[in-house]
Amino acid sequence: MSRARPINCIIPPYILDKLLDSEDSEVRRAALDTLLVTARLRGERAVRASFAGAAAPGDGRRTVFDCEQAETLSSAVLARPEDGPEVADPSVNRAFDALGLTRDFYKEVFQRNSVDDRGMRLDGYVHFGFQVNNAFWDGRQMLFGDGDGKEFSNLTGSLEVIAHELTHGVTDNTSEFEYHNQSGALNESMSDVFGSLVKQWSLxxxxxEADWLIGADVWTPGIGGDALRSMKDPGHAFDNPQFGKDHQPDRMSKFIHLPDAKRGDFGGVHYNSGIPNKAFFLTAQHIGGFAWEAAGTIWYESLKASSAQDQFQDFAGTTFQKAGELFGAGSAEQSAVLSAWQEVEVPVKGVPTGVARVRRFAANGNGATGRGDGQAALARQIGALNDKISELAKDLAALKGAK
Known part of the structure; x- marks a missing residue:
C-alpha cells in the first residue's frame, strides 16, 4: 500500500532539534517556527494528495514570487516571470537561475521535460516566512526561507540544495520511493546525487574536481569547511560544538536504526542516505571524467526502473543491470558499479563479492600474460550473472504483481 508523502525539505529534523537547544533565544525561536511551518506544509500536502490531477504543464516555465515573509502563498507578489529581466532582489535572481539550471540539466543530459517529464511549471516562492531555516518542495512548487542569519543563510544561496529539492519531484514522478526506512533513504540519496550533479554540470x-558537499554555502555561514552532508565522506561533513559530529553511515555495518516516525526521521532517511550516496561517489570516481555522463545516466535509468518499496539491495541490482545494458556486460562501467556497492557492503544478488575486485585488477593493467584472455573470461562471467539477475528481477516483479 502506498504511503502519504511528507513534505520534502533540505534540513533534516535532527538539525532543527539541535537548534532548539541553542543558548541563543533567536536561534531557538527560528528553529521552532521552522518546525511548525514544516508540520503545516506537511498537512497541506497530504490534503492535496487526496485530489486527482497534476500541476498544469507549462514547458518548464519559471515564475518566482515574493512572499514578503508571509507564510501564505496566495498573498505572494510576482517577482520575476520566465521572460522577465533580472531584478534588484538577489534571492529572486538566485532562485530563478537555479530553477533554470536544474531544468536545463535534466533536459540536456537526460532529455527530461521538467520534473514530471511533461513540462511542469517551476514556481518558486522566496522570503517564505520570517527567518525560516529551510527550503521545501511541497509536491507542486519550491519554497525558500531566508534563514536566521546565524546558523543558516538565505536558502536560495545553494544550487545543489535547490536541485536536491526539485529532484524530489523527479522521484515523485518515477520510482515514487516511499519516504521511510531504506526506500526513503534512497529517495533522499537520489536528491543528493542529482543535486550535486547539477552543480558539477553547471561548473x-x-x-x-567536485567537492561532493551538500549545503555548504547556506549552513553555518560562520564556520568554514562544513556542510549538511558529504557524499565523498559520509560521517565527516561537520563536527562542531553546536551540532556535534555528523553521524551519517558510509556502509551497511554502520546502518542506523530509528523509529519510522517524524521524530525518528522516518527511519533515518537523512542518515542512511549516506550509504547509497557513497556508492554513487565511488562509482563516479572509479569511472572518472564527468560524473553525469556515465554514472549519472546509470543512476537516472535505474531511478526510472525502480519501484516504490525497493531496498538498497534492489537498487544496487538495478544499477548493475542498467550498467550492463548501457555499457555492456563486463564493461568498466558495470565493474565500477559492482565494486562501489561492494565497498559500502551492499551485495548485488547473484554476484560473488570477489568478482569486482578481480575485474578492476585486470582493468588497471596489473595482470601479466593472458590479461586479454582473463578479461574476456570475466566479461563472460559477468554476462552470465547479468542473465541470472534479469531472471531474478522478472521473478520478483511477478511475485509483487501477484500480491
Whole structure:
C-alpha cells in the first residue's frame, strides 16, 4: 500500500532539534517556527494528495514570487516571470537561475521535460516566512526561507540544495520511493546525487574536481569547511560544538536504526542516505571524467526502473543491470558499479563479492600474460550473472504483481 508523502525539505529534523537547544533565544525561536511551518506544509500536502490531477504543464516555465515573509502563498507578489529581466532582489535572481539550471540539466543530459517529464511549471516562492531555516518542495512548487542569519543563510544561496529539492519531484514522478526506512533513504540519496550533479554540470567539473558537499554555502555561514552532508565522506561533513559530529553511515555495518516516525526521521532517511550516496561517489570516481555522463545516466535509468518499496539491495541490482545494458556486460562501467556497492557492503544478488575486485585488477593493467584472455573470461562471467539477475528481477516483479 502506498504511503502519504511528507513534505520534502533540505534540513533534516535532527538539525532543527539541535537548534532548539541553542543558548541563543533567536536561534531557538527560528528553529521552532521552522518546525511548525514544516508540520503545516506537511498537512497541506497530504490534503492535496487526496485530489486527482497534476500541476498544469507549462514547458518548464519559471515564475518566482515574493512572499514578503508571509507564510501564505496566495498573498505572494510576482517577482520575476520566465521572460522577465533580472531584478534588484538577489534571492529572486538566485532562485530563478537555479530553477533554470536544474531544468536545463535534466533536459540536456537526460532529455527530461521538467520534473514530471511533461513540462511542469517551476514556481518558486522566496522570503517564505520570517527567518525560516529551510527550503521545501511541497509536491507542486519550491519554497525558500531566508534563514536566521546565524546558523543558516538565505536558502536560495545553494544550487545543489535547490536541485536536491526539485529532484524530489523527479522521484515523485518515477520510482515514487516511499519516504521511510531504506526506500526513503534512497529517495533522499537520489536528491543528493542529482543535486550535486547539477552543480558539477553547471561548473563543468569532473568527479575528481567536485567537492561532493551538500549545503555548504547556506549552513553555518560562520564556520568554514562544513556542510549538511558529504557524499565523498559520509560521517565527516561537520563536527562542531553546536551540532556535534555528523553521524551519517558510509556502509551497511554502520546502518542506523530509528523509529519510522517524524521524530525518528522516518527511519533515518537523512542518515542512511549516506550509504547509497557513497556508492554513487565511488562509482563516479572509479569511472572518472564527468560524473553525469556515465554514472549519472546509470543512476537516472535505474531511478526510472525502480519501484516504490525497493531496498538498497534492489537498487544496487538495478544499477548493475542498467550498467550492463548501457555499457555492456563486463564493461568498466558495470565493474565500477559492482565494486562501489561492494565497498559500502551492499551485495548485488547473484554476484560473488570477489568478482569486482578481480575485474578492476585486470582493468588497471596489473595482470601479466593472458590479461586479454582473463578479461574476456570475466566479461563472460559477468554476462552470465547479468542473465541470472534479469531472471531474478522478472521473478520478483511477478511475485509483487501477484500480491
Amino acid at each position: 563543468k567539473q569532473t568527479a575528481e
